[in-house]
Amino acid sequence: MLSERRLQVLRAIVQDYVGTEEPVGSKALTERHSLGVSPATVRNDMAVLEDEGYIAQPHTSAGRIPTDRGYRLFVDKLAGVKPMSAPERRAIQNFLESSVDLDDVVGRTVRLLAQLTRQVAVVQYPSLTRSTVRHVELLSLAPARVMLVLITDTGRVEQRMIDCPAPFGESSLADLRARLNSKVAGRRFADVPVLVEDLPEGFDLEDRGTVSTVLSTLLETLVEENEERLMIGGTANLTRFTHDFPLTIQPVLEALEEQVVLLKLLGEAGDSGMTVRIGHENAYEGLNSTSVVSVGYGSGNEAVAKLGVVGPTRMDYPGTMGAVRAVARYVGQILAES
Amino acid sequence: MLSERRLQVLRAIVQDYVGTEEPVGSKALTERHSLGVSPATVRNDMAVLEDEGYIAQPHTSAGRIPTDRGYRLFVDKLAGVKPMSAPERRAIQNFLESSVDLDDVVGRTVRLLAQLTRQVAVVQYPSLTRSTVRHVELLSLAPARVMLVLITDTGRVEQRMIDCPAPFGESSLADLRARLNSKVAGRRFADVPVLVEDLPEGFDLEDRGTVSTVLSTLLETLVEENEERLMIGGTANLTRFTHDFPLTIQPVLEALEEQVVLLKLLGEAGDSGMTVRIGHENAYEGLNSTSVVSVGYGSGNEAVAKLGVVGPTRMDYPGTMGAVRAVARYVGQILAES
DNA sequence: GCTGGCACTCGAACGGACAGAGTGCCAGGC
DNA sequence: GCCTGGCACTCTGTCCGTTCGAGTGCCAGC
Numbered sequence: 233m234l235s236e237r238r239l240q241v242l243r244a245i246v247q248d249y250v251g252t253e254e255p256v257g258s259k260a261l262t263e264r265h266s267l268g269v270s271p272a273t274v275r276n277d278m279a280v281l282e283d284e285g286y287i288a289q290p291h292t293s294a295g296r297i298p299t300d301r302g303y304r305l306f307v308d309k310l311a312g313v314k315p316m317s318a319p320e321r322r323a324i325q326n327f328l329e330s331s332v333d334l335d336d337v338v339g340r341t342v343r344l345l346a347q348l349t350r351q352v353a354v355v356q357y358p359s360l361t362r363s364t365v366r367h368v369e370l371l372s373l374a375p376a377r378v379m380l381v382l383i384t385d386t387g388r389v390e391q392r393m394i395d396c397p398a399p400f401g402e403s404s405l406a407d408l409r410a411r412l413n414s415k416v417a418g419r420r421f422a423d424v425p426v427l428v429e430d431l432p433e434g435f436d437l438e439d440r441g442t443v444s445t446v447l448s449t450l451l452e453t454l455v456e457e458n459e460e461r462l463m464i465g466g467t468a469n470l471t472r473f474t475h476d477f478p479l480t481i482q483p484v485l486e487a488l489e490e491q492v493v494l495l496k497l498l499g500e501a502g503d504s505g506m507t508v509r510i511g512h513e514n515a516y517e518g519l520n521s522t523s524v525v526s527v528g529y530g531s532g533n534e535a536v537a538k539l540g541v542v543g544p545t546r547m548d549y550p551g552t553m554g555a556v557r558a559v560a561r562y563v564g565q566i567l568a569e570s
Numbered sequence: 571m572l573s574e575r576r577l578q579v580l581r582a583i584v585q586d587y588v589g590t591e592e593p594v595g596s597k598a599l600t601e602r603h604s605l606g607v608s609p610a611t612v613r614n615d616m617a618v619l620e621d622e623g624y625i626a627q628p629h630t631s632a633g634r635i636p637t638d639r640g641y642r643l644f645v646d647k648l649a650g651v652k653p654m655s656a657p658e659r660r661a662i663q664n665f666l667e668s669s670v671d672l673d674d675v676v677g678r679t680v681r682l683l684a685q686l687t688r689q690v691a692v693v694q695y696p697s698l699t700r701s702t703v704r705h706v707e708l709l710s711l712a713p714a715r716v717m718l719v720l721i722t723d724t725g726r727v728e729q730r731m732i733d734c735p736a737p738f739g740e741s742s743l744a745d746l747r748a749r750l751n752s753k754v755a756g757r758r759f760a761d762v763p764v765l766v767e768d769l770p771e772g773f774d775l776e777d778r779g780t781v782s783t784v785l786s787t788l789l790e791t792l793v794e795e796n797e798e799r800l801m802i803g804g805t806a807n808l809t810r811f812t813h814d815f816p817l818t819i820q821p822v823l824e825a826l827e828e829q830v831v832l833l834k835l836l837g838e839a840g841d842s843g844m845t846v847r848i849g850h851e852n853a854y855e856g857l858n859s860t861s862v863v864s865v866g867y868g869s870g871n872e873a874v875a876k877l878g879v880v881g882p883t884r885m886d887y888p889g890t891m892g893a894v895r896a897v898a899r900y901v902g903q904i905l906a907e908s
Numbered sequence: 909g910c911t912g913g914c915a916c917t918c919g920a921a922c923g924g925a926c927a928g929a930g931t932g933c934c935a936g937g938c
Numbered sequence: 939g940c941c942t943g944g945c946a947c948t949c950t951g952t953c954c955g956t957t958c959g960a961g962t963g964c965c966a967g968c
C-alpha cells in the first residue's frame with residue numbers, strides 16, 4: 233500500500249498532466265502544489281510510483297506521466313465526481329426540455345454532452361427490451377401484405393413489412409389489432425412473448441398462419457437488440473488532442489463509425505452506476521489510448537439505455553464524470569415526463 | 571482560350587498531383603506523360619497557366635499545384651466520368667439489394683460510397699416532399715390525445731403527438747382515418763393540401779376543431795423539410811489527408827456535424843445531374859479546402875433526395891463521379907422495387 | 909526519513925552547410 | 939514564330955553538430 237503522501241504525489245501528477253499536457257517533473261510539482269517536502273523527496277516517491285507501475289517516463293530525463301494503472305487508482309481512490317454548478321444544471325435542463333420528440337431528445341443530449349465535456353459523446357437510443365409497448369398498429373397494404381408498426385413508450389417507432397402466407401381480411405386484421413393491443417399495450421417487452429402465446433387459438437384455422445407470422449415478426453422486432461441505434465457527436469473535439477495521439481485519431485474515428493463496436497462498448501459497462509474504462513481496459517484495440525465514461529439512464533429508476541463520452545486517457549475525470557452523470561439524470565427526467 | 575497542349579499540360583498536372591500529392595514540376599511531367607515537348611516548353615506553358623490562375627506555386631521553386639479554378643476547368647472540359655467496371659456494379663447492386671428496410675438502405679449506401687471513394691459519404695434520407703403517402707394512421711392514446719403516424723412510399727415513418735382541442739371518440743377517429751386515407755393514400759405530398767381542404771366539413775361541428783388540428787399537423791409534417799435527415803460515414807477517411815490539410819480537418823469535422831450545413835450544401839447543388847463544387851465554390855467556410863460531388867437519386871425518374879461525397883479538392887474526380895453516379899442509380903432502383 | 913548537492917542523460921531548439929528540385933530567362937535552331 | 943538546351947538562381951528539406959535546460963539518480967549529511 234502506498235503512503236498517503238505518495239498518493240498525493242500521484243494525484244498532483246495526474247492533475248498537472250491533465251492541465252498542461254506535458255510530462256511533469258519533481259521541481260514543477262513542488263512549486264505548484266504545497267506538498268510540504270522538497271523535490272528530492274518527491275523524486276524518491278516518483279521512483280516508487282514508477283516501480284509500482286502508476287507512472288512512466290516517456291524518455292529518460294523527461295517528467296513523468298500517469299499510466300493507465302495510475303489513472304485507474306486516481307479515479308478509484310483519489311478523485312470524486314465534480315458536481316455541476318447550479319447554473320449549469322439549469323442550463324442542461326432548459327436545453328433538454330425544449331425537445332420535441334425522441335430524435336430531438338437524443339440529438340440534443342449528444343450535442344450537450346459533447347459541448348460540456350468537450351469530447352466525443354455517444355448516446356444510445358432508449359432500448360427496446362426494457363421499454364413497454366404503447367401501441368401495435370397493423371395496416372393492410374395488399375391482400376396478403378401487412379405492415380406492422382410498433383410504438384413504444386419512449387416514443388420510438390419500428391415498422392416491419394410482413395408477407396402473409398394467406399390473404400387476410402380487413403375484419404380479421406381489425407380483430408387481431410384489437411386483441412393484440414388489449415394484451416400487450418402498456419406491457420413490458422419482456423412479458424410480451426408469454427402474453428401472446430395463445431392468441432392464434434382464437435382465430436379461424438385459415439387465419440392462424442398469418443397470425444403466427446405477424447406475432448413472430450413482432451417478437452423478432454422486440455428482441456432485435458442488434459438494431460439498437462445510437463448517435464454520436466463532437467468528433468471534431470478529437471482534433472484537440474492531435475497533439476497527444478498524432479496518428480491515433482484514425483482508429484478512434486474508425487471505431488466511432490462502427491456502431492457495433494460502440495454498442496458493445498456501452499454494453500460491457502456495468503448496468504448500474506458510472507463506469508470508467510481507461511486505455512487498455514477497453515477491449516477494442518483502436519480505443520486503447522482513450523477512456524470511456526458511461527452511465528445508464530432511464531425514464532424510471534431503471535436504466536433503459538446508456539450514454540457516455542470517449543476521450544483521451546488524459547482527461548479531466550472528475551469533471552467529465554460530473555457532466556455525464558448530470559446529463560443522464562436530466563435525460564431520464566425528460567423521458568419520464570413525456 | 572488556351573491551346574490544346576496547354577490543356578493537356580493542365581490535365582497532366584492535375585492527374586499527377588492527385589496521384590502523388592506533391593507539387594509537380596516540368597521535368598517530372600515530361601517524363602510521366604508523352605507530351606512530345608521538352609521541359610522548357612512545358613515551363614512556358616506553366617507560366618501561362620499560372621498567369622491565367624489555373625495553377626499556383628506553393629513557394630518559389632516548388633512544382634505547381636492546381637488551383638480551384640484549375641480543377642474546375644479539369645472537371646468541365648478535360649475529364650469525363652469514369653464508369654464503374656461491371657464487377658464493381660454487380661457488387662454494388664448485390665450489397666444494396668440485401669437491405670431490409672429504409673434505414674438499412676441508407677446505412678449501406680453510406681458505407682458503400684465511403685468505401686468506394688475512400689472519402690466522406692453523405693446520404694440524405696429520401697425526402698418527404700416529393701414522395702407519396704402510403705398510409706396515415708391515427709391512434710387514440712387518451713380521450714383528447716391522438717398520435718398521427720405517416721407512412722411514405724419510401725418506407726419512412728413519421729409520428730406526431732396531437733393534443734386535441736376537444737375529446738374525440740373512437741368512432742369519429744375511425745371515420746377520419748378512413749376518409750383521410752381514401753383521399754390521400756397513394757397521392758403525392760404536394761397534392762395533399764388541396765385534397766383535404768374540405769374534409770372538416772363532413773364532420774359534426776364539435777369534432778371539426780380536432781379534425782382541423784389533425785390535418786394541420788399532417789400538413790406540417792409534410793412540408794417540414796427542415797426535418798430532413800441524413801447519414802454520414804467514412805469520416806475516418808479524412809485522416810488520410812492529414813498530410814494535405816494539417817489543421818483543416820477540424821472545420822471539416824465541424825461542418826459534417828452540422829446537419830444543417832450539409833443539408834444546405836446538398837440543397838444548393840443542382841436538381842438534375844451531378845454537381846461538383848470545388849473548394850471556395852462551397853459557401854460554407856469550413857469546407858473551402860474540400861470538394862463536394864453530389865447527385866440526386868430517386869425511386870422513379872424523379873429525384874427524391876441527394877447523396878454525395880466530401881473530399882479534398884485534390885481528389886480523383888472522374889473516379890469519384892463515377893462511383894457517386896453508380897451508387898445513386900442503384901439506390902434508386904432499390905427504392906423503386908421496394 | 910528528509911534534504912541539498914552534484915554529475916549525468918537526453919530531448920528540443922538553433923544554426924550552418926548541402927543537395928535537390930524547380931524555375932525564369934536567353935540565345936540558338938528548326 | 940515556336941521549341942529547345944543551357945545556365946544561373948532560389949528556395950526547401952535535411953543532415954549534423956552544438957548548446958541549453960529540464961529532469962533524474964545517487965549520495966552524504968542532518
